[in-house]
Amino acid sequence: xxxxxxxxxxxxxxFKLVVEAPDVAVSRKAGHFVxxxxxxxxxxxxxxxxxxxxxxxxxxLVIQRVGVTSHKLTSLNVGDEITDLVGPLxxxxxxxxxxxxxxxxxxxxxxPMLPIIEALKKAGNKVITVLAARNKELIxxxxxxRQFSDEVVIMTDDGSYGTKGLVTKGMEDIINRExxxxxIVIGPAIMMKFAALTTKKYNIPTxxxxxxxxVDGTGMCGACxxxxxxxxxxxxxxxxxxxxxxxxxxxxxxxxxxxxxxEVRAFExxxxx
Amino acid sequence: MENIxxxxxxxxxxxxxxxxxxxxxxxxxTSKERTKMPEQEPTxxxxxSLEVNLGLAEKIAQSEAQRCIDCPDPTCVKGCxxxxxxxxxxxxxxIGDFLGAAAVLKDTNTLPAVCGRVCPQEKQCEAQCxxxxxxxxxxxxxxxxxxxxxxxxxxxxxxxxxxxxKPNGIKVASIGSGPASLAWSADMVKMGYDVTVxxxxxxxxxxxxxxxxxxxxxxxxxxxxxxxxxxxxVKFVKNFVVGKTATIDDLRAKGFKAFFVGSGAGLPRFMNIxxxxxxGIFSSNEYLTRVNLMGAAHEDHDTPVIIxxxxxxxxxxxxxxxxxxxxxxxxxxxxxxxxRRSREEMxxxxxxxxxxxxxxxxxxxxxxxxxxxxxxxxxxxxxxxxKMELGEPDASGRxxxxxxxxxxxxxxxxxxxxxxxxxxxxxxxxxxxxxxTTKWGTIVVNDDLQSSVEDIFAGGDxxxxxxxxxxxxxxxxxxAGAMDKYIKEKIKK
Numbered sequence: 001x002x003x004x005x006x007x008x009x010x011x012x013x014x015f016k017l018v019v020e021a022p023d024v025a026v027s028r029k030a031g032h033f034v035x036x037x038x039x040x041x042x043x044x045x046x047x048x049x050x051x052x053x054x055x056x057x058x059x060x061l062v063i064q065r066v067g068v069t070s071h072k073l074t075s076l077n078v079g080d081e082i083t084d085l086v087g088p089l090x091x092x093x094x095x096x097x098x099x100x101x102x103x104x105x106x107x108x109x110x111x112p113m114l115p116i117i118e119a120l121k122k123a124g125n126k127v128i129t130v131l132a133a134r135n136k137e138l139i140x141x142x143x144x145x146r147q148f149s150d151e152v153v154i155m156t157d158d159g160s161y162g163t164k165g166l167v168t169k170g171m172e173d174i175i176n177r178e179x180x181x182x183x184i185v186i187g188p189a190i191m192m193k194f195a196a197l198t199t200k201k202y203n204i205p206t207x208x209x210x211x212x213x214x215v216d217g218t219g220m221c222g223a224c225x226x227x228x229x230x231x232x233x234x235x236x237x238x239x240x241x242x243x244x245x246x247x248x249x250x251x252x253x254x255x256x257x258x259x260x261x262x263e264v265r266a267f268e269x270x271x272x273x
Numbered sequence: 274m275e276n277i278x279x280x281x282x283x284x285x286x287x288x289x290x291x292x293x294x295x296x297x298x299x300x301x302x303t304s305k306e307r308t309k310m311p312e313q314e315p316t317x318x319x320x321x322s323l324e325v326n327l328g329l330a331e332k333i334a335q336s337e338a339q340r341c342i343d344c345p346d347p348t349c350v351k352g353c354x355x356x357x358x359x360x361x362x363x364x365x366x367x368i369g370d371f372l373g374a375a376a377v378l379k380d381t382n383t384l385p386a387v388c389g390r391v392c393p394q395e396k397q398c399e400a401q402c403x404x405x406x407x408x409x410x411x412x413x414x415x416x417x418x419x420x421x422x423x424x425x426x427x428x429x430x431x432x433x434x435x436x437x438x439k440p441n442g443i444k445v446a447s448i449g450s451g452p453a454s455l456a457w458s459a460d461m462v463k464m465g466y467d468v469t470v471x472x473x474x475x476x477x478x479x480x481x482x483x484x485x486x487x488x489x490x491x492x493x494x495x496x497x498x499x500x501x502x503x504x505x506x507v508k509f510v511k512n513f514v515v516g517k518t519a520t521i522d523d524l525r526a527k528g529f530k531a532f533f534v535g536s537g538a539g540l541p542r543f544m545n546i547x548x549x550x551x552x553g554i555f556s557s558n559e560y561l562t563r564v565n566l567m568g569a570a571h572e573d574h575d576t577p578v579i580i581x582x583x584x585x586x587x588x589x590x591x592x593x594x595x596x597x598x599x600x601x602x603x604x605x606x607x608x609x610x611x612x613r614r615s616r617e618e619m620x621x622x623x624x625x626x627x628x629x630x631x632x633x634x635x636x637x638x639x640x641x642x643x644x645x646x647x648x649x650x651x652x653x654x655x656x657x658x659x660k661m662e663l664g665e666p667d668a669s670g671r672x673x674x675x676x677x678x679x680x681x682x683x684x685x686x687x688x689x690x691x692x693x694x695x696x697x698x699x700x701x702x703x704x705x706x707x708x709x710t711t712k713w714g715t716i717v718v719n720d721d722l723q724s725s726v727e728d729i730f731a732g733g734d735x736x737x738x739x740x741x742x743x744x745x746x747x748x749x750x751x752x753a754g755a756m757d758k759y760i761k762e763k764i765k766k
Contacts, residue, residue, distance in 0.1 A: 023513070023518045023519055024518060027517065027518060027519060027520075027523075037475055039575075041568060041571075041573055041574040041575060042574075042575050042576075043567065043574075043575035043576040043577075044475075044567070044576070068575055069575060083475075084475040084511070084512050085512060086473060086474075086475070086512040086513070086514060086518070087514070087517065087518065088517055088518070089514065089517060215559060215562055215563060215567065215576075216473070216474060216562060218473050218514060218539065218698070218700065219539060219540050219698060219699070219700070220483075220539040220540070220541070220558050220562070220698070221541065221555075221556060221558045221559035221562055222541045222543070222555075222556040222558065222559055223555075223559050225543075225550060226550070227550060232543060232545065232549070232550065237699070237700070251550055251651075254552065254650070254651035255550065255552060255651070257552070257650070257651070258552040258553075258579070259577045259579075262577035262579075263577070266575065266577065
């Protein structure tokens with residue numbers, strides 16, 4: 001059981017929870033994720049760790065409300081407990097001094113990006129971060145991102161904040177302006193697909209952090225499998241970060257839809273209860 | 274073990290044994306027919322998740338026990354990986370001392386109720402039975418009797434919690450909570466150690482929980498044994514991935530003196546054929562975990578599972594049988610086994626194959642998938658099968674399947690479960706410096722099941738690469754003995 005000690009609402013559907021998990025708080029590194037389960041009959045879902053406080057023994061989780069489990073999780077309050085939490089899982093982000101790093105975040109992808117840019121900044125990189133979302137309300141963690149970025153570019157689809165346009169436009173403006181040595185992209189699969197296509201055009205080595213359907217999260221089931229460079233990989237143990245230019249995003253998008261009908265039905269049943 | 278023959282001799286000479294032997298003539302014993310296990314009707318059971326085998330009634334068990342002639346040289350014992358003293362427990366059943374029979378089982382086997390259900394007896398004890406090797410008749414139903422005695426004890430409410438030695442305060446840990454670790458933990462706690470079992474999942478039991486379905490091994494049977502271990506003092510820690518949540522080094526710093534790695538063969542194998550990542554194609558691990566561990570077939574559980582109408586399961590082992598029979602129970606019209614060799618070469622327990630056949634499972638032997646075809650949404654729609662024929666025996670001694678060129682044909686499927694084996698879980702080998710592994714990823718151990726790192730022992734599938742519950746348990750016990758010796762020698766120094 002892991003107690004929730006803080007809760008913050010970023011926007012209508014995006015929440016931050018600070019959760020007691022002393023062992024995870026100590027051992028986690030940038031890029032790691034946890035699996036959580038709520039209640040005896042709950043499902044196991046992966047959530048990337050957005051930060052931690054080893055002294056207090058807590059980790060930060062940022063959750064976007066979409067389906068049954070994320071609704072259940074975000075309806076918990078301070079003092080409530082998450083039934084099961086296990087981690088840190090996956091491989092940590094490879095950090096070194098690349099030079100100039102372009103970090104592109106789509107929506108809640110900003111949360112898992114935060115510890116990565118922190119580590120990159122500390123390793124001596126120049127970090128330029130693009131925060132992109134549909135509108136102003138969905139731009140999250142801006143202040144924290146600014147702490148670890150040399151420059152922050154904000155893009156919104158509707159122009160309600162920052163520059164109007166997609167994440168790829170913000171990325172391309174920077175790439176055309178100065179030399180970029182490395183790029184990292186985190187966000188919805190479709191966003192990562194196009195962000196990867198953008199950097200590929202300019203031959204910039206790029207990592208994408210993937211969030212797929214998982215069950216155990218320790219390599220046991222293969223639900224999270226994707227194709228990278230034509231080879232099957234497991235996101236949970238081989239990832240979650242992969243060479244974005246080698247990832248078959250179309251297959252990943254397809255596999256993310258595996259339970260679409262079941263998810264819609266379950267969500268309707270949940271909301272009617 | 275050099276005195277084991279003498280031990281058997283003296284035990285056999287005991288008055289009660291001699292008396293019961295004399296009470297019924299050998300001819301009368303051997304003229305009895307082997308008991309049939311009462312089971313749920315096939316057409317009823319293939320729609321529910323209740324256990325297929327119902328167990329023997331007391332009188333029937335005693336009658337089956339009478340078939341055992343209590344041989345002077347009990348060859349059956351040699352067929353058992355943990356050398357259960359089979360004639361003794363069977364004779365205890367014959368005289369009606371069922372709790373006594375259970376006690377004999379527990380001398381060498383931590384989980385008799387589990388083994389009575391899932392051991393491949395036809396390849397072990399029953400293969401070495403006097404009836405099999407000398408009379409060419411069906412063997413004594415040793416497995417049924419083992420299950421009977423263990424169930425009797427469990428249901429009697431008189432389960433004896435084994436005595437444990439005075440706590441010695443020495444901390445030891447296992448990684449994983451499957452059969453190898455459970456057997457190891459029982460022996461270690463009995464010797465007085467401070468035992469912690471670390472499990473990555475949210476349930477204790479490993480493959481006994483996520484893998485083997487309820488209709489073959491009810492969770493309540495496993496939980497009962499885990500409760501007993503807890504009563505003996507074993508500590509279970511769930512949601513803890515050794516190597517991730519904390520490393521072996523972290524645990525050493527917390528005072529753990531030795532480790533037993535029983536992390537299993539957790540990595541599913543795929544065939545790497547075109548279309549295998551289509552929606553609706555699962556590893557058997559994923560399919561069974563969703564259904565068994567996550568309760569996906571129940572409306573009130575959040576985890577979903579695809580319910581197929583035409584389900585193909587690829588493979589011929591127990592996991593394949595478990596998967597295909599699960600699919601039938603979840604409502605498949607057509608549930609099929611696709612296996613590249615013939616029925617004779619299938620590695621599954623004989624009973625599982627018979628049960629599957631009774632439950633209207635189709636067997637497509639000498640067939641092998643070569644490609645999957647998906648619809649425009651990426652959902653599997655067809656499997657392309659290639660016919661096979663058998664050639665010369667291969668390294669496993671089984672005749673090698675050879676593809677017949679040009680024999681490809683398609684069948685419609687909306688769900689596929691790939692059950693072609695598993696590889697060792699790489700988590701521990703990858704996070705412990707100096708731990709020697711084979712090219713298959715299994716941990717290298719010596720005869721004492723000690724690895725290249727002296728305080729780390731290992732057993733079960735992480736060493737064997739894919740074996741049985743009983744072999745894993747045998748390893749757990751052996752490692753416990755060796756670990757005890759290692760720790761005691763270490764303290765002396």
